[in-house]
Amino acid sequence: MExxxxxxxxVLTIIIFLPLYRVLMGPTxxxxxxxxxxxxxxxxxxxxxxxxxxxxxDMFIDITMAYAVLNFIGxxxxxxxxxxxxxxxx
Amino acid sequence: MEFQYVLxxxxxxxxxxxxxxxxxxxxxxxxxxxxxHATGKADTLGIMLIxxxxxxxxxxxxxxxxxxKLLVIIAFVALTNPTATNALAKAAFRFRMVPWFKKDKxxxxxxxxxxxxx
Numbered sequence: 001m002e003x004x005x006x007x008x009x010x011v012l013t014i015i016i017f018l019p020l021y022r023v024l025m026g027p028t029x030x031x032x033x034x035x036x037x038x039x040x041x042x043x044x045x046x047x048x049x050x051x052x053x054x055x056x057x058d059m060f061i062d063i064t065m066a067y068a069v070l071n072f073i074g075x076x077x078x079x080x081x082x083x084x085x086x087x088x089x090x
Numbered sequence: 091m092e093f094q095y096v097l098x099x100x101x102x103x104x105x106x107x108x109x110x111x112x113x114x115x116x117x118x119x120x121x122x123x124x125x126x127h128a129t130g131k132a133d134t135l136g137i138m139l140i141x142x143x144x145x146x147x148x149x150x151x152x153x154x155x156x157x158x159k160l161l162v163i164i165a166f167v168a169l170t171n172p173t174a175t176n177a178l179a180k181a182a183f184r185f186r187m188v189p190w191f192k193k194d195k196x197x198x199x200x201x202x203x204x205x206x207x208x
Contacts, residue, residue: 001095004099005176007144008102008106011106012106012109015106015109015113018113018114019129021124022116022117024158028182030122030178030181030182030185030187031122031125033178034116034125034175034178035116037129037174038112038113038116038129038133039174041129041133041137041171042113042137042168044134044137045105045109045136045140045141046139048140048144048145049140052147057144057153058153058155058156061156061160061163062159064163065159065163065166066183068163068166068170069166070169071174072170072173073176074134075174075177075178076173079180079181081182082181082185083177083184083185088102090102
């Protein structure tokens with residue numbers, strides 16, 4: 001079973017590299033933010049799987065919770081900032 | 091192999107499949123408003139399935155505190171991931187970003203055909 005989770009972490013690492021294309025080449029600013037958020041949410045799962053492989057899940061769960069809160073707050077802050085800046089008067 | 095490990099393996103594999111679909115959609119779809127579908131729905135479901143599989147393994151080991159924390163993470167992801175994508179979509183709409191229509195694709199195809207004829 002441990003071997004299966006090691007293979008799973010390798011597959012997840014390959015999956016994380018796909019949204020990186022959208023972050024680097026994205027046509028607009030919002031595409032880059034969306035790609036960064038997608039990478040962060042997938043990294044949460046990767047941290048949990050690595051914790052299960054190391055048999056120290058009790059420590060890695062706390063790291064994951066902090067990471068989830070940071071990701072959410074960061075995305076909301078950028079969205080709100082662009083929301084107030086992007087208005088044009090008619 | 092015990093029963094709960096097989097169940098957890100199936101759930102985790104399904105979750106990884108959904109994460110892969112979300113990533114491919116983020117690359118392949120034509121517009122920002124369509125790309126939001128990929129990360130807003132497929133990613134949330136995939137993460138919830140994978141963490142649910144880990145929760146079954148922790149429950150079979152008898153670690154109740156860890157499984158309760160994993161449940162908290164599932165609830166948090168289910169609440170916050172769609173909220174973040176919704177806020178981004180609202181900001182993009184107020185930014186006067188033009189959504190993608192099927193007409194655009196047909197126009198491009200017609201222009202290409204014209205160029206080829208000329």
